[in-house]
Amino acid sequence: MSAIDYITEARKQGRAALDELAGKRLLASFGVSVPKSLVVQDATEAATACGNLKPPLVLKVVSPDILHKSDAGGVKVGLGNAHEVEEAVRAMMKRPAIEGARIDGFLLEEMAPAGLEVVVGGLRDPQFGPLVMVGLGGIFVEVLADVSFRICPIARLDAEEMLDELKGAALFRGARGRNPASREAIVDVLLKVGGENGLMMTHGEDIAEADINPLIVTESGAVAVDARFVLTKV
Ligand code: ADP
Numbered sequence: 001m002s003a004i005d006y007i008t009e010a011r012k013q014g015r016a017a018l019d020e021l022a023g024k025r026l027l028a029s030f031g032v033s034v035p036k037s038l039v040v041q042d043a044t045e046a047a048t049a050c051g052n053l054k055p056p057l058v059l060k061v062v063s064p065d066i067l068h069k070s071d072a073g074g075v076k077v078g079l080g081n082a083h084e085v086e087e088a089v090r091a092m093m094k095r096p097a098i099e100g101a102r103i104d105g106f107l108l109e110e111m112a113p114a115g116l117e118v119v120v121g122g123l124r125d126p127q128f129g130p131l132v133m134v135g136l137g138g139i140f141v142e143v144l145a146d147v148s149f150r151i152c153p154i155a156r157l158d159a160e161e162m163l164d165e166l167k168g169a170a171l172f173r174g175a176r177g178r179n180p181a182s183r184e185a186i187v188d189v190l191l192k193v194g195g196e197n198g199l200m201m202t203h204g205e206d207i208a209e210a211d212i213n214p215l216i217v218t219e220s221g222a223v224a225v226d227a228r229f230v231l232t233k234v
């Protein structure tokens with residue numbers, strides 16, 4: 001499917017947002033790396049599907065009713081084998097916040113190597129049109145609001161300046177015994193979201209909000225392990 005098909009399909013189903021798998025496929029169609037993943041409906045199917053993926057694996061609930069999967073007990077990382085995956089699906093189904101929700105299935109995916117967690121987003125300003133943002137993940141974005149914005153389209157130099165502006169920019173070089181994170185890989189993703197031919201410039205009419213949270217960045221690359229796209233109202 002081409003990028004626009006994921007959006008058309010979601011609209012046809014009357015959805016306000018893309019599910020995580022569609023969101024990741026949309027990102028992949030723009031050249032952003034995403035984990036290898038698939039969607040299953042139950043524990044038995046999950047156990048069988050494991051054979052197509054390389055552990056450790058991550059299991060996530062897919063539901064239009066659940067925005068923050070972790071808060072709902074809907075994310076389980078570090079699953080080592082089919083048995084663990086099967087048990088994790090059964091346990092997840094019983095979580096109070098999940099039991100009562102509309103469930104589209106469970107996303108099973110390969111775990112990205114550990115790295116620095118960064119947030120990349122896109123949104124629409126009524127006055128300026130599409131914007132692109134970057135921030136440092138976790139408490140940096142939630143508590144310290146260490147983020148930087150630009151109006152689309154951005155060029156490579158703009159993306160680099162956005163990273164320079166972050167208060168936590170030293171973290172890219174590796175601080176306190178952490179490994180460095182590739183600025184180049186983040187710049188690349190920023191261009192794919194906010195550049196001339198990026199997502200927001202080519203599909204901004206349809207995308208009210210794009211959120212890659214987190215993008216996991218290592219010395220050698222970056223993987224979008226969570227993707228949320230909210231569609232514009234028609
Ligand atoms: P939510 O934001 O809805 O709670 P996420 O999909 O962002 O759920 O997952 C929560 C956290 O789990 C992420 O911030 C990340 O730290 C970790 N995580 C999720 N998917 C992966 C993955 N494929 N590889 C490595 N870590 C992951």
Ligand code: MG
Binds near residue numbers: 213
């Ligand atoms: Mg997330």
